[in-house]
Amino acid sequence: xxxxxxGETVDLPGFFSDLVRCETRLYNALNDRLRxxxxxxxxxxxxxxxxxxxxxxxVADLAAEFAIGIGATSKTxxxxxxxxxxxxxxxxxxxxxxxLALTDDGRQLVDAAEETFxxxxxELTADARKASAMTxxxxxxxxxxxxxxxxxxxxxxx
Numbered sequence: 001x002x003x004x005x006x007g008e009t010v011d012l013p014g015f016f017s018d019l020v021r022c023e024t025r026l027y028n029a030l031n032d033r034l035r036x037x038x039x040x041x042x043x044x045x046x047x048x049x050x051x052x053x054x055x056x057x058x059v060a061d062l063a064a065e066f067a068i069g070i071g072a073t074s075k076t077x078x079x080x081x082x083x084x085x086x087x088x089x090x091x092x093x094x095x096x097x098x099x100l101a102l103t104d105d106g107r108q109l110v111d112a113a114e115e116t117f118x119x120x121x122x123e124l125t126a127d128a129r130k131a132s133a134m135t136x137x138x139x140x141x142x143x144x145x146x147x148x149x150x151x152x153x154x155x156x157x158x
Contacts, residue, residue: 019141026124033120038113044085045117047076048102048110051086056099058091069156085109 031042040048050065051057063073077100080086085106088098102110128134148154 026121029124030117030120033116034113037116038109040109040113043076044080045110045113047080048085048106049114051080051100051102052107052110055101058097058099060097062100063156067155080106 027042030045034040034042034045038045046066047062050062054061059070059073059077062077063070066073077086077088081088084103087101087103089101091097091099125134
């Protein structure tokens, strides 16, 4: 199946394949570097970064941001707590939920890991960023993501 955009034909299955394979390879490469330098994986880094940037977030907020189930998100937070990188605190406005916070160790880790993450991502995308198509791709992905999130498409049910 193809799609016409601005007079150009786009191979949609090919686009999807390229998108998914690029994401997987980038994620794995970043995972390897973060594990090597900080003994964490990409999913832990992303969760820590979200908690740093969104103080007082709940498990449900993390789940919504990353489009993963509440159960999987709760297990992720359990692992962060076990490592001493995050804590759950009672939510004063809803006793059924907890507010999440980074510990000092968690904050130091995510700040150090962010430098590694950004450096490696810049290395991996250097050639693509030279092309003007990268700006168009970034804009297209932003529009696509916004539409999917607005319509709650692909949101886990559990």
